[in-house]
Amino acid sequence: MDERKKSVLHAIIKDYISTGEPVGSRVVAKKYDLGVSPATIRNEMSDLEELGYIEQPHTSAGRMPSEKGYRYYVDNLMEKEKLTSKEEEYIHYGLMEQINEMDSFMRKCCQMLSKITNYAALVFIPREESGRLEKLQLIPVDNNQLLVVVISHTGVLRHRLIRLPERLSPTAISRLESMLQARLKDIEMEKLDKNLLIEAFAAANRRQEGFSHLLEFMDKNFLQQDGEKVFFSGALNILSHPEFKDPDKLRDVLSVFEEDFQVKNLLAAAEGKGVKIVIGSEILKEEMKNCSMIVSPYELEGEKGGTIGVLGPIRMSYPKTVSFVEYIARELSQLMTGRGS
C-alpha cells in the first residue's frame, strides 16, 4: 500500500462520504489533485479494488469504499475534525441546562448528540453499584400499610410499600425492624429479594415472632432496583439518509429501537476504552449491516459509567462525528462528577 494508493483511497472515501455517489477516476484526479492523470488513477483504483478496499456497483460506474476500505480509512487515514469553539459552547451550555436531574441530563446528552450529528444517538446507563445494606427502616403509613426503606452504605436508597394483613402495634413494628436490620445488615443490595426475606423471617420465627404471614404480601423482586436504563433519540434522523429509503432496510434499523434491550446489546457489544468505531457487519446484528456506530464510554463520579454513541449509515461523516461523540462523552463525565445526588 504505497502513498499514492493511500491518497487515492482517501480521496475516494472523502468524496463518497460527502456525495454518496460512486466516484470516478476523473473526479479524483481533478478535485483532489494528486498530480497524475485519470488513467493513472484508474490503474490505482483497479489495484485497490483487487485489494478489497473499494468496489464497483456495476461496470462503468465509479468506485465506492468497501467495509474494509472504511476500516482502513478510520484506522489509518482519517484526521479527526476538531470542533469549533462555537460548537463546544453550544453543547456545553445546552447540557448545563439539564444538569439537575440525572435522568433528564442523560436524556439531554442523548438529544444533543442526535441533534448535532443528525444521526441516531444512544445512551446506556448501567445498573448502579448499590453496595451493602446499611440501614433498614419500617415506617407505618396507616393501619394497613408499612413503608420499608433500605439504604446502602453508598447512600443508594430503595423503598417499597407493603400491605399489612392486620394491624401491628408500634412495638411489634420496631421489634420487626431491629430483627430485620440485624439479620440483613451488610448484605449485598443486589441480593435483596424475597428469598432472603424468607430466610430472615424463618430465623425470626424460630424465636416465635410470627411475622411470616407478612411474606404473602411481598412479591418476588421485593426491593430489587430496575437498574439499567437506555435512552435513544433521533431515530428519525435515519430517514434523512438516502441509504434508508428502502422501507425494508428502514424497518430493520428502526426495529432495533423498539426494544430497549436491543439497544443495550448494541452498545454492550461495542464496549471498550476510548472512542470506538464499529463498521457495518462488525456490528454483529444482521439488521444493522448497513450501519456504523461510534461509541465512547463515559464516567460517573470518576468511575466507569456507561456508554454513549451514535448510529448512522456506513457512509457516515466519521471525522466530525468522532469528535462530537468524544466531546460529549467527556463533557458528560465531567459534569457528572462531584455534583452529588
Place this chain on the structure above:
Amino acid sequence: MDERKKSVLHAIIKDYISTGEPVGSRVVAKKYDLGVSPATIRNEMSDLEELGYIEQPHTSAGRMPSEKGYRYYVDNLMEKEKLTSKEEEYIHYGLMEQINEMDSFMRKCCQMLSKITNYAALVFIPREESGRLEKLQLIPVDNNQLLVVVISHTGVLRHRLIRLPERLSPTAISRLESMLQARLKDIEMEKLDKNLLIEAFAAANRRQEGFSHLLEFMDKNFLQQDGEKVFFSGALNILSHPEFKDPDKLRDVLSVFEEDFQVKNLLAAAEGKGVKIVIGSEILKEEMKNCSMIVSPYELEGEKGGTIGVLGPIRMSYPKTVSFVEYIARELSQLMTGRGS
C-alpha cells in the same frame, strides 16, 4: 340518503379498507351483489361523490371514501366486529402476566394493543391524585445525607435524598421533623415544592431554628412527582401500511412519537366518554392528517384514569380495531381495580 346509496357507500368503504385500491362500479355490483347493474351503481356513485362521501383520485379511476365518507361510515353504517373468545383469552392472559407492577402493566397493554391491531398504540397515564400530606419523616442516612419521606393520606409516597451542609444531631433532626410535619400536614401534595419549604423554614427561623441553609440543597421541584406518563408501542407498524411509503408522510407521523408531550396532546385532544374515533384532519395536527385514531378512556381503581388508543392510517380496519380498543380498555380498568399498590 336512501338505503341503496348507503349500501353502495358501505360496499365501497369495506372494499377500499380491505384492498386499498379505488373501487369501481363493476366490483361493487359483483362482489356485494345489490341486485343492480354496474351502470346503476355508477349513477349512485356519481350522487355520492356530489354529496362529498367519496372521491376519485383521477377520472377513470374507481372511487375511494372521503373523510366525510368515513365519518358517515363509523357513525351510521359500521357494525362492530366482536372478538373471538380466542382473541379475548389471548389478550386477557397476556395482560395478566404483567399485572404486578403498574408501569410494566401499562406498557404491556400498549404492546398488546399494537401487536394485535398492527397499528401504533398509545397509552396516557395522568398525574395521580396524591392527596394531602399525612406524614413527613426525616431519616438520617449518614452524616452527610438526610432522607425525606412524605406520605399522603391516600398512601402515595415520595422521597428525596438531600445533602447536609454539616452534621445534624439526632435531636436537631427530630426537631426539624416535627416542625416540618406540623407546618406541612394536610397540605396538598401537588403544592409541595421548594417555595412551600422556604415558607416553612422561614417560619421556623423566626423561632431561631437556623435550618434555612438546608434550602440551598434542594432544587426547585423538590418533592414534585413527575406525574404524567406516556407509553407508545408499535410505531413501526406504520411502515407496513402502504399509505406511508412516502418518506415525508412517514416522517410526519413518526416525528410525533419522538416527543412524549406530542403523544400526550394527541390523546388529550381526543378525550371523552367511551370509545371515540377521530378521523384524518379531525385530529388537529397537520402531520396526522393521513391518520385516524381510536381512543378510549380507562379507569384506575374505579376512578377516571387515562386514555388508551391506537393510531393508524385513515384506511383502518375500524370494526375490528374499535372492538380491540374497547376490550383492552375494559380489561385494563378491571385489572387495575382492587389490587392495591
Place this chain on the structure above:
DNA sequence: TTTAGCACTCACTGAGGGAGAGTGCTATTA
C-alpha cells in the same frame, strides 16, 4: 328507473433509443 352500449380518459407498463459517466485495454511517451 334501470340497463346496455359505447366513446373517452387516464394510469401503468415495456420497449427503444440517446446521453452521459466511467471503465479497461492498448499503444505511445517521457
Place this chain on the structure above:
DNA sequence: TAATAGCACTCTCCCTCAGTGAGTGCTAAA
C-alpha cells in the same frame, strides 16, 4: 518502466411512445 492519451465498450438513467386495461359518463333503449 511508469505515466498518459485515446478509444471502444458497458451500463445506468431518462425520455418518449404506443398499447393495455380499468373505469367512467353519457345516451338511448327497455
